[in-house]
Amino acid sequence: MxxxxxxxxxxxxxxxxxxxxxxxxxxxxxxxxxxxxxxxxxxxxxxxxxxxxxxxxxxxxxxxxxxxxxxxxxxxxxxxxxxxxxxxxxxxxxxxxxxxxxxxxxxxxxxxxxxxxxxxxxxIVEEAFVQCRCPYADVALVQSRFPALEARVVHESFDAAGAVWKLAVPQARAAQVAAALVDLTRGRADCSVLPPSPHESSAYREP
CATH class of the missing domain: 3.30.230.30 (Impact, N-terminal domain)
Known part of the structure; x- marks a missing residue:
């Protein structure tokens, strides 16, 4: 650590x-x-x-x-x-x-x-990035779970279908977070772990 x-x-x-x-x-x-x-x-x-x-x-x-x-x-x-x-x-x-x-x-x-x-x-907590597309009907529910999942919104945008988020999450739990968000919306959200970028890495969290 x-x-x-x-x-x-x-x-x-x-x-x-x-x-x-x-x-x-x-x-x-x-x-x-x-x-x-x-x-x-x-x-x-x-x-x-x-x-x-x-x-x-x-x-x-x-x-x-x-x-x-x-x-x-x-x-x-x-x-x-x-x-x-x-x-x-x-x-x-x-x-x-x-x-x-x-x-x-x-x-x-x-x-x-x-x-x-x-x-x-x-x-210092190593982070990975998850992209999530979410229908408008599930936006409030999904956002309410971000703190518990330790998900930090890096970028947010909206289109005709709903919200699109780029989320920073603890690297060790990235796949779990993506799956949890899909399950939360009963498959209506589309979430996936993004490949690592050399220009984006760790963030900090209170011990």
């Missing part, structure tokens, strides 16, 4: 006189992650280190810290907290005491992990 954030989060800690500020946010693409880092970059800080993970895609940056002591521990914190589609920026203001490689890794990874631990999180 993986989680993303429902809202940006922050956490601050002093480690041997160095100030560490962790900022985390949900992101849906690499471009969004880079925009987040650029928007929150602090020019007068000693280091602005970051990492993001979006599915199998990830990047991290040490921003001048010794290699492997900042960006990678932040990424490991993201993975350790079972987060995905998340970007984390850790800003450091040097306090005059060197932490050493191990100390840096613990500090960067620790504040990133604590920031994510305290953040508001939502479960």
């Amino acid at each position: 993986l989680y993303t954030l429902s809202a940006p989060a922050r956490y601050e800690e002093i480690v041997k006189k160095s100030r560490f500020l962790a900022l985390a946010a949900p992101v849906g693409s690499a471009a969004e992650a880079m925009e987040f880092f650029a928007a929150h970059h602090v020019p007068d800080a000693t280091h602005n280190c970051w990492a993001y993970r979006i599915g199998q895609e990830y990047r991290f940056n040490d921003d001048g810290e010794p290699g492997g002591t900042a960006g990678r521990p932040i990424l490991q914190a993201i993975d350790g907290q079972k987060c995905d589609r998340v970007a984390v920026l850790v800003i450091r203001w040097f306090g005059g005491i060197k932490l050493g490689s191990g100390g840096l890794m613990r500090a960067y990874g620790g504040v990133a992990a604590q920031c994510l631990r305290l953040a508001q999180r939502v479960e």
